[in-house]
Amino acid sequence: MESAPNVKYNGVKIIMISKTKLLELVSLAQKVRVNAYCPYSDFAVGAALLAKSGKIYTGANCENASLGATICAERAALTSAISAGERSFVAIAVAAGKQPVSPCGICRQVLAEFGDIPVLCAAAQGEDYKKTMLSELLPDAFVEFSRMD
Numbered sequence: 001m002e003s004a005p006n007v008k009y010n011g012v013k014i015i016m017i018s019k020t021k022l023l024e025l026v027s028l029a030q031k032v033r034v035n036a037y038c039p040y041s042d043f044a045v046g047a048a049l050l051a052k053s054g055k056i057y058t059g060a061n062c063e064n065a066s067l068g069a070t071i072c073a074e075r076a077a078l079t080s081a082i083s084a085g086e087r088s089f090v091a092i093a094v095a096a097g098k099q100p101v102s103p104c105g106i107c108r109q110v111l112a113e114f115g116d117i118p119v120l121c122a123a124a125q126g127e128d129y130k131k132t133m134l135s136e137l138l139p140d141a142f143v144e145f146s147r148m149d
Helices: 019-035 073-083 105-112
Strands: 006-009 012-015 046-051 056-060 089-095 118-122 129-133
Touching: 019 046, 019 056, 019 073, 019 089, 019 118, 019 129, 046 073, 056 073, 073 089, 073 105
Parallel strands: 089 118
Antiparallel strands: 006 012, 046 056, 046 089, 118 129
């Protein structure tokens, strides 16, 4: 992973990411979206997740006739990374449609389990994207589970 200074955002240490790396994430999200299986909505989504290790994991949405069984691109990328042993993430890019899109509520919650990261919201084509933080998309995320013993 490239060396860059770290900064804090709302008290959380964030790894700075170069513009080149951000554009690479957007490009990979746009490329993988063509592999989406979306016969019901015809809304192909791609995601590219940058792990702290420097490796990038991609995913595309996979719809199902039972819509609740649909897997979003962001969760597909995340589960691929988790399956490879990753647990720390730096940023995610999501690409779909004619206008930049952001992760759905379920994906926001699942991503929040692993910390606050930059989210790059992009359209299906082009280099333009909106950069935000996961905590801005999902304030007060449920991130701690306490069992009553």
